[in-house]
Amino acid sequence: QVQLVESGGGLVQAGDSLRLSCSASGHTFRKYPMGWFRQAPGKEREFVASISWQGGSTYYGDSVKGRFTISRDNAKNTVYLQMNSLKPEDTAVYYCAANSASWSRPYAESEYDSWGRGTQVTVSS
DSSP states (O other): OOOEEEEOOEEEETTOOEEEEEEEOSTTGGGSOEEEEEEOTTSOOEEEEEEOTTSOOEEEOTTTTTTEEEEEEGGGTEEEEEEOSOOGGGOEEEEEEEOOSOOSOTTOGGGOOEEOOOEEEEEEO
16 A cells, blocks of 8 residues: 655635645555545545546546646656635545556545545635
């Protein structure tokens, strides 16, 4: 498994932007598809975005399409989530995840076997 550490969360106002980062340990990071998920209080964890190991394929949850962008820098062992036009409903703990096996459902939580501890994003109205 790979060790993941998220950063970049914080308190912002509606309409603002934030960029989350997820740093990974291990030289095999570049082989792993990566994903971002989020969990709001009282709700189930929700798929946000994912990216293939080379970065050529990206997927987004319906609620963030057109506002969020996932990217990766394999030389830095880091995946990013650029979040624009933030809304109060984006408030959640955001988790980074890695997939070390098959990746047939990029949006499915069960496809990922390594997880970070999360970073809090709070969007005020």
